[in-house]
Amino acid sequence: MKRIAVFASGSGSNTENIVKFFRNNDLARVTIILSNKKDAYVLERAQQLGVPSISFNREDFYNSNKIVRTLEEQGIDMVVLAGFLWLVPQSLIDKYDGRIVNIHPALLPKYGGKGMFGMNVHNAVVAEKETETGITIHYVNGRYDEGNVIFQAKVSVNPSDTPEMVADKVHHLEYEHFPKIVEKLIATL
Numbered sequence: 001m002k003r004i005a006v007f008a009s010g011s012g013s014n015t016e017n018i019v020k021f022f023r024n025n026d027l028a029r030v031t032i033i034l035s036n037k038k039d040a041y042v043l044e045r046a047q048q049l050g051v052p053s054i055s056f057n058r059e060d061f062y063n064s065n066k067i068v069r070t071l072e073e074q075g076i077d078m079v080v081l082a083g084f085l086w087l088v089p090q091s092l093i094d095k096y097d098g099r100i101v102n103i104h105p106a107l108l109p110k111y112g113g114k115g116m117f118g119m120n121v122h123n124a125v126v127a128e129k130e131t132e133t134g135i136t137i138h139y140v141n142g143r144y145d146e147g148n149v150i151f152q153a154k155v156s157v158n159p160s161d162t163p164e165m166v167a168d169k170v171h172h173l174e175y176e177h178f179p180k181i182v183e184k185l186i187a188t189l
């Protein structure tokens with residue numbers, strides 16, 4: 001049984017979806033949820049789901065080996081970023097090279113980079129009158145949204161769509177595909 005750590009900064013609806021997907025799966029389990037925000041709703045979800053969780057600060061993440069050590073002690077095989085907004089330090093990338101994946105709510109390389117997260121992305125997509133958007137699942141490197149792409153899925157944007165409607169469509173794509181892609185990657189470990 002492989003062990004997954006999920007990092008999230010906000011609501012955590014993808015985190016919950018991934019936890020539930022792997023509950024009925026012989027391959028892997030989400031065994032820890034980590035957040036850089038101690039009041040993030042994802043930590044409440046973790047409690048409701050019965051998954052151990054921790055929060056950490058900048059010092060822990062960038063200037064200590066606390067997080068890497070925690071992941072190693074827990075025997076984590078795969079790291080999943082699900083709405084996690086901090087850049088991952090090189091020490092963590094080195095330890096989990098090729099085993100850290102992120103989901104981005106747009107078709108990278110469009111609408112990526114620092115500051116491009118959550119509703120900022122969907123607002124920009126609507127402002128630019130895009131006719132399609134989607135999701136990108138990619139490996140994580142030391143730069144925002146630049147790691148190799150693993151998977152993309154598209155959805156159409158109608159002229160009358162609001163950013164909230166686009167967000168809703170994109171979230172549904174995320175729920176459908178993200179756990180399955182993680183499962184495929186874990187199967188190759």
Ligand code: GAR
Pocket residue numbers: 008010011012013014015082083084085103104105116117118121171174
């Ligand atoms: C998701 O849409 C995810 O793609 C996005 O944050 C949302 C988190 O939602 N990630 C980024 O924007 C990363 N740049 P959730 O907390 O409900 O899972």
